[in-house]
Amino acid sequence: MYNKALEYLGPCGINCQKCFAYSNGSIKNHSENLLKNLGNFDIYAKRFTELLNEPVFNKYSDFKEMLEYFASGNCKGCRKQECHLFKSCNIRNCHKEKSVDFCFQCKEFPCNNTGFDEHLRKRWQSINLRMKEIGPESYYNEIKDNPRY
Numbered sequence: 612m613y614n615k616a617l618e619y620l621g622p623c624g625i626n627c628q629k630c631f632a633y634s635n636g637s638i639k640n641h642s643e644n645l646l647k648n649l650g651n652f653d654i655y656a657k658r659f660t661e662l663l664n665e666p667v668f669n670k671y672s673d674f675k676e677m678l679e680y681f682a683s684g685n686c687k688g689c690r691k692q693e694c695h696l697f698k699s700c701n702i703r704n705c706h707k708e709k710s711v712d713f714c715f716q717c718k719e720f721p722c723n724n725t726g727f728d729e730h731l732r733k734r735w736q737s738i739n740l741r742m743k744e745i746g747p748e749s750y751y752n753e754i755k756d757n758p759r760y
């Protein structure tokens with residue numbers, strides 16, 4: 612069986628665990644941790660702009676806004692809830708109709724029904740060809756520490 616692959620990879624094969632919106636993902640967890648470690652840096656960012664003569668600290672509030680956004684990720688993953696990023700994705704319903712866990716297991720693969728743009732479709736195809744070659748669990752182990760982006 613391929614338990615980890617089923618838990619973390621969507622039926623398209625893309626790794627939810629490395630998505631910025633994933634509730635227990637590394638981007639969310641590192642962002643939370645960084646926010647915690649920065650404490651009341653807002654006050655210091657203002658001071659450092661003048662004290663250290665470093666205008667980059669003027670950008671701290673935008674940086675913090677982005678960090679807070681990343682730290683708010685609350686998605687449980689594609690198989691537990693509907694992906695709220697890829698609204699045009701057809702795979703989440705299609706794989707159930709075809710009774711497959713992953714697209715490469717479908718006799719229509721590679722189809723034109725993904726709803727993905729060209730960039731994502733190419734990624735989907737190469738991911739699924741690799742899963743077909745080595746199996747979903749080995750594929751998961753191969754990519755689990757890689758960034759998704």
Ligand code: SF4
Pocket residue numbers: 621626627628630631632633634686687688689690692693694695696697
């Ligand atoms: S289901 Fe969509 S939003 Fe949720 S973690 Fe996976 S890719 Fe990200």
Ligand code: SF4
Pocket residue numbers: 701702705706709711713714715717718719720721722723724725
């Ligand atoms: S028809 Fe296409 S999108 Fe649907 S499960 Fe098969 S390969 Fe995936």
